[in-house]
Amino acid sequence: MKIAILNGSPKGDLSITMQYVHFIAKKFPQHSYRTHDVAQQVHKLARDEKAFEAVMEDIRASDAVIWSFPIYAFLVPAQYKRFIELIFDRNAKKHFKNKYTVTLSTSMRFFDHTAHNYMQGICDDLDMKFCGAYSADMQDLLDEAQREKLLIFAEDLFRAVGDKRPTMKMYPPLVHSSFTYKPGPVVKKVDNRGKRILILTDLEKPKTNLGRMIQRIEAAFTGGTEVINLNDIDIKGGCLGCIQCGFDNRCVYLGKDGFIDFYDKSYRTADAVIFAPRIKDRYYSWTWKLLYDRGFYNGHTPVLKGKQILYILSGPLGQIPNLQQMIAASSEIGGANLVGIVTDESGDSKTIDALLQSGAEQMMRFDELQYVKPPSFLYVGGHKIFRDMVFGGARFVFQADYNYYRKNKMFDFPHRDKKAIAFNKKMMDLMKDPATKEEIRKMMKKEMVRPHQKVVATK
Ligand SMILES: Cc1cc2nc3c(=O)[nH]c(=O)nc-3n(C[C@H](O)[C@H](O)[C@H](O)COP(=O)(O)O)c2cc1C
Structure with missing residues (x-):
């Protein structure tokens, strides 16, 4: 099989994600692989139509396409996004039609899902046969069990191509409106109190x-x-x-x-x-x-x-x-x-x-x-990923973040909450007695809401 790789890392072959691709290529030597550094080379591809056409020609001749990319700020890097725009702007969609495809990324898995959702939508827009997304942690390749998973994923793509497996579209085409907005006059101006x-x-x-x-x-x-x-x-x-x-x-x-x-x-x-x-x-x-x-x-x-x-x-x-x-x-x-x-x-x-x-x-x-509404899971979950990374494995790399997090008390680990630790210890000691445990079991609903009721009654 001929496999085309669209490398979305601005680092070209120094891409971590590309090492995952190279590993797949090494373990499945029966297939041929051609890599296009489309993010790193995007200026050239935008300027030089022939260079862009050469990539399209390779896509046309391939049996499957691997979109390989890092996650950058909830999505793919801007350079990769530009390459995707070139495909549509230059009516090159036809080269991708009915090609089997997968997406493969590395990241810290912070909003990797939004990037993969986006890429799957693009594959659907290109009428490709989408066979799955693989979101690896940056360090996964260093782990035997993770390497095995990666190979199962790759083999599944090759099987899909061989079996001509049916695939499904997840994202319906976008419908655009032709409505023209005609603004009316501003009746009452808003005072911006000198704010910029x-x-x-x-x-x-x-x-x-x-x-x-x-x-x-x-x-x-x-x-x-x-x-x-x-x-x-x-x-x-x-x-x-x-x-x-x-x-x-x-x-x-x-x-x-x-x-x-x-x-x-x-x-x-x-x-x-x-x-x-x-x-x-x-x-x-x-x-x-x-x-x-x-x-x-x-x-x-x-x-x-x-x-x-x-x-x-x-x-x-x-x-x-x-x-x-x-x-x-x-x-x-x-x-x-x-x-x-x-x-x-x-x-x-x-x-x-x-x-x-x-x-x-x-x-x-x-x-x-000065109102800032409380954050949802999007921040709370994301913060914990950043916090652990800045405190842990990447502290040396992100020294500026480390200093900022320390100064702004953003290392809010639960194991530093002395009050909660003392309370949990006290309760767990009490619950060693089976009768007390049964008593506490019955009190849960009432005790949980008690502090809230106190606020409502007194504040
Ligand atoms: C500008 C920039 C933005 C990034 N944004 C994210 C992100 O939103 N989520 C995440 O998990 N990792 C993020 N990362 C980390 C990269 O996804 C990660 O280092 C990846 O493994 C790099 O892959 P590559 O070597 O193939 O380019 C970001 C890195 C950079 C440089």
Whole structure:
């Protein structure tokens, strides 16, 4: 069988994920493998149509395709996203049709599922025969039992091709609306009390629904807003994955382009941020993805802590729950308060005007109250992954994070909760007596709610 590998790591063959692919290739030498470093080479592929066509030709000639990539900020790296956009923009979808395929990633398994959901959606959009996703931890290859699992996964792909196994699509095609939003006048302006409100976008055409939504919300504030378009910032490229920033937050691009200046002076210093990214396929544009990937020089720290953020979007967000989850997660992980999301999906200009107006009002009210709603599982679970990593195996790599976490008391391990440890010991000692254990069993419901009832009664 001919297997095409689409390498999504900006590190090319120094990719950890590619070592998993090489291991598969070594154990199944009866097949032939061709790797394309499409993320590392994406500038060339965008510039040079012949180089892009050569990759497509290899896809066409292959029996199966392995999408191999690292997880970057809930998704795949911006460079890989750009390659995916090239496939659709250049009508190259036909080369992928009916090809058997799998996705294979390495990561710390922080929001690996959103990346794999996205990639499966893309495989479905490309009419491929999706046979499964494999999300490995970065260190899995070093473990015998994990290596065995990986080989079962690979063998299953080869069997699927050999057996012409039927496959199923999970993600229906997105339906786009042709509705044109016509904004009405702003009746009542919202006082921004001298606060700096940043509207961040990657808009390419102002005469679009998103462009008009931005104008409408810009006009809603008394003190004006600042609009920054990512396309106007000199960004030389995507994150290179070198992790050199982990020591002291110093990015290798420092002084080489305008991104860090923008990030430090305009983005993270804003009092509130209105995000207005373009939806492109099942995510935003690759340009927008640069914001998250290049922002990685700040490590795993909450860069928007305590800020209000509002999203305004044009496109079928309701059909992309995976993107909804990423919006909620990135807000929570960033330490911000997600005021809301306004889209043009209602297809009614007056409704959109009203939503933008109330979004602006709510944003300023929450800002005044310094309100950040309690986080959900998305933050709580994600934080524990970061915390354990920064404290444990990756402490040397992420020294800047370690210092930040220590200073901000983010190493909140349960084994450091002295009160809980003492209480548990006392109760477990008591429960050694079978009669007491039975007594306690009956008291559980009442005792659990007792402190809450006390608050309700006295506060
Ligand atoms: C910019 C950047 C963002 C990352 N984001 C995530 C993430 O969201 N979730 C995660 O589990 N790992 C994340 N990682 C870790 C990588 O997924 C991990 O190191 C991976 O094994 C790298 O694979 P590669 O060597 O094939 O590029 C990130 C790394 C970088 C450099």
